[in-house]
Amino acid sequence: MVSVKVLYFASARDAAKNLEYETVTLSEDTGPRMTSVVDAITRRHPGLAAVLQTAAFSHNQVYCSGDDLEDIQVKDGDEIGIIPPVSGG
Amino acid sequence: MVSVKVLYFASARDAAKNLEYETVTLSEDTGPRMTSVVDAITRRHPGLAAVLQTAAFSHNQVYCSGDDLEDIQVKDGDEIGIIPPVSGG
Amino acid sequence: PDYVPEHNKEASEAYDHFLISAEPLSLEAACSLVKSDAAGAVSSFEGTTRNTFNGKRVLRLEYEAYEPMAKKEWYGIVQEARSKYHLLSTVMHHRVGEVPVGKTSVIIAASSAHRADAINAVHFMIDSLKVRLPIWKKELLDDGSAMWKQNEHIDISVHK
């Protein structure tokens, strides 16, 4: 069992019942990947699907691209951010 | 008779007995040119010759290039600046 | 060529200042942080809340940040800036929470011995901030609508 903390920002938080973050527990036999996290949160918050089409992700506060989600293994306690297009400045 | 006001700046003033400006009266028959002014001040202040090798000139507060001095006619009351390489900023 | 003071190619919290704050930002304070007797040039950029968007009246902006990650990205931006430009000191300050019209949401500043380094570094840092820093703004208009903004596409590779 692997539990990760998922952080929602901006439009992602709007789509995730206004949660700033939540814990997601994965029960895969083999080491779970970022894709498993994305699947889990989309099941919980169907409205996220639209947001995730343009969002980036962070894994322990480092950007990861949508193409790499299948390759990135997540461990217990990892911090995963849902990063809609940024608009700082 | 045409009298012009010549202004000396920076190294040009150092070479012109520390004068900020002086009046130069030209007595040409035909309309005098900027070159006549330059000749006159170089006679008065021989030390200016070295400065004038790199200086620009202004005629009534507008830059004129060394190549055009022969073509620029000066009139009574004109203001002529001796502009060593600038170093503002 | 002119003498250029020693500088650090590594980002460091001694010379590179990062702040995310809900308090008003001060340009004077930011520039004071980067000034030194070895600096001949201080360049700065201030982003402020405009009063209109597509002809509609803007009431205010609301910013939020993923702070610990923003700090890591800031560090990466400064490392990159220092690899490109000869810098003495830098500042990146970003306000979060409400920012009323006319008020400052971001300040970038940099000092250098010669002016091109500071000017180009500030341009690079604000462009990089807009691409990389996990910060978001929501725009509230006077017709009651609100929307999360999205920065335009920025080509960071133009910065030599």
Place this chain on the structure above:
Amino acid sequence: PDYVPEHNKEASEAYDHFLISAEPLSLEAACSLVKSDAAGAVSSFEGTTRNTFNGKRVLRLEYEAYEPMAKKEWYGIVQEARSKYHLLSTVMHHRVGEVPVGKTSVIIAASSAHRADAINAVHFMIDSLKVRLPIWKKELLDDGSAMWKQNEHIDISVHK
């Protein structure tokens, strides 16, 4: 594209501020002159007296200006900047007389709706000032020597 406020393609003393003064310059004051609710970006540049030249200690700089001609050249620079960039307001302040180490000799500032205009205009204006404005500085070193400086060759045509 985003809404851009009206602006003037002509330089005007209502929006473009020029000052030559023997008094200390203030960045805050300069930036206040260009800020407005229509501006999303304020960019600035401050030139300060460095403490060294070729490894020698600098005591101070002394500036002098051909003021009426400097004002005419400033006007030409602002006209050119406004033809290149979409600007709301600009400032060019230059100090004359003694400027001690660490103090500000020149401030350029510009405001615009979008950041690239203000940033590029400031860069263009300081480069143009260094090429065109009839202003001179004498550098006084602690070995008792003094010399009139000369700005390096600057290629203004690089400013798109």
